[in-house]
Amino acid sequence: MDDFLFLVPVALLLGLAGLGAFMWALGNGQYDDLNGAAERILLDDKDRPL
């Protein structure tokens, strides 16, 4: 059992990384216009959020 204890911090760190990524995306406005993002793939122009 003790051999696998190192998995606990690994799991926690991975979870935290995911949580952090989600929080960043939320704050960065990545979810503001989901329909628009889907359509903008088809445009060639340079694309920068406001």
Add this chain to the structure above:
Amino acid sequence: MTCCTSAGGIALTVANDINKDGEVLLASHLVGDGIRQTDLSVPSIHCGACIRNIETALAALPGVEAARVNLSTKRATIRWHDGAPPPFIETLRRAGYDAHVYDAGADVKDTAFSELIRALAVAGFAASNIMLLSVSVWSGADSATRDLFHAISAAIALPALAYSGRVFFRSAWRALRHSRTNMDVPISIGVLLAFGLSVYETATHGPHAYFDASITLLFFLLIGRTLDHLMREKARTAVTGLANLASRGALVLQPDGSRVYMPINEIAVGMTILLAAGERIPVDAKVLSGHSDIDSALLSGESAPLAAAPGAFLQAGVLNLTGPLTLSSTATAKDSALADMVRLMEAAETGRSHYRRIADRASQLYAPVVHATALLTFVGWMIAAGDVHRAVTIAIAVLIITCPCALGLAVPMVQVMAARRLFESGILLKDGGALERLAEIDAIVFDKTGTLTSGTPRLIDPTAVDPEALQLAAALAVHSRHPYSRAIEAACAVPMQTIKPDAVTEQPGCGLEARIGAHLYRLGRANWALSDSASNDAGLVLAKDDTALARFQFEDRLRDGTHGALETLKQDFSIEILSGDHDAAVGRIADKLSLRYSAGMLPAGKVARIRDIETEGRKVLMVGDGLNDAPALAAAHASMAPATAADIGRNAADLVFLHENLDAVPQAIGIAREAAKLVRQNLVLAVGYNLIAVPVAIMGYVTPLVAAIAMSSSSIIVIANALRLGGHRGRDTTAAAATKPVPLNIVEHA
């Protein structure tokens, strides 16, 4: 892409560009460093090509720093250098898009939602990690590992509880301070006690810790809370996105002869206002000079346009159709007819019996029962075993198992599904409470103009008119935006190619005049088109050199699906029409639909009638669109408005339907009733679960493992039951396909 060109092309706009610059400047705000931001609502944005067209068109304007389209909210945000605003709206119109200034001030960023989402993310992270650790404890980890895992769980749970739990703690604290209880009180107490007990267990190396239960509980409840919020938010942005049609200001002629665009609130009595054709009257005013036709359908429900001449008094909110007017204001904005309506509406709203949502009523009963049970369990075990630790553990297990997880999820889940189905049929729901109220109604009151009818006149029996005269009339009518002209234009299937009338002029309040060769043609009121006619007929006459060629009569057209919708509704509800229009006009429509009616109703009269019906013990659904309906919309038990309604009416209504078809009303009632049935089922399921689980908990058999399984399964059952509401979609779409709803252009109600 075809969708855009057609959408842009159909949208009929009443051009009133003159004052748009002033309006744009008033509605914009500084975002720092000499940059201003303007938000425009562009309802006809549909696809990727629209995004590109709009962004490139706007970015090409001088002074524009950046332009960005949001397809989800159908809005364009523009940053520009301070100074005179570039012609945004004009540019977009040339690109084929109808745009309206969107008041960014009214749209405060939704912090509550992002707080809920963040809380949900943190709770989800904590719940999954604690659950991982708990599984190894349940499967029999040795005591050293168990204690370590409990300690790690505590370290994860504490910050998660502090962060994600705030939503519930705050609301529970507010309720307790006002010595009320709501659902958040048992939730907070249960979660906090479970956490406290688990910390104690961890410190004393005990075997049972409920960290997983308390955090999973938070997670499930936050899902319910977030869904509830999401639904309301979606409807709110959609409704505000329908563009603000009320005028924000007016062009005022200063004593020194200069013209200033002033906000409505600053217009004082006696100021001279210059009003272009196509604009709404900003404040109550008297006409100084100019002739025009006035559309007061939104204000009084009157369907036929009226003539305005010098000396006439005009109420704020009516639409100036054909000619420019110079007005002298007779009241300030806060004393105008519009403001009276708002006051009447507020009074109606306070008079309305306060509705308490099902979840609130349930929790009112639930909380005391749960707390009493937990307390009795504690006392019982103290007497039976005399072991404080054991009694506390079991009492807390009772609290955890009875935590209203299913209750908190049962109602919002059903309502979110219902809101989604309504949304798919083009109906926007303001909040879940409205859905519950809509399911209870047993009487319906309709407004006439703009609700049962489309609000645009139609030529009566065009085949009876000489086709050549009709073509001639249509050739003249294209030059006017008067509703009757548009009706003639629409009735003429084959436009005339051969004759081109020259020198068409519009005489506001009278009609159109043109020359073809040596002949003078007039299309307009009988007493103007024919010099010897004294008749004051409502219709139009086409005259050639003072002899009548044809007469045109108009009627307000019924909305599509009105007959079918009313046939369906008549089976279950008592229906009547309350209209502000003349008796004859209302009577004609009411006879056609064989409904009871009252004509010439004032706004206060409509409210009084609704109160009367309610004292008979009935619950009323009001369907209306005008400003004059707003107080009645606020007074009724539930209310619906079409998307073309006045802003104030749309805001007062519980539901807004976007399609032209009146079928939306029976559809909405049907979905509301189905949702009410599912909510009741879910509540029964939740109570049934407690009947089984509580005795087990009281006996002391609930370990953390049992609690986790019981709570999760009860939540999953109510969610699955709620999802059945979406499962009927296949059946509904086939029914809806038969009466295909016509997408409605969101245009100025003219």
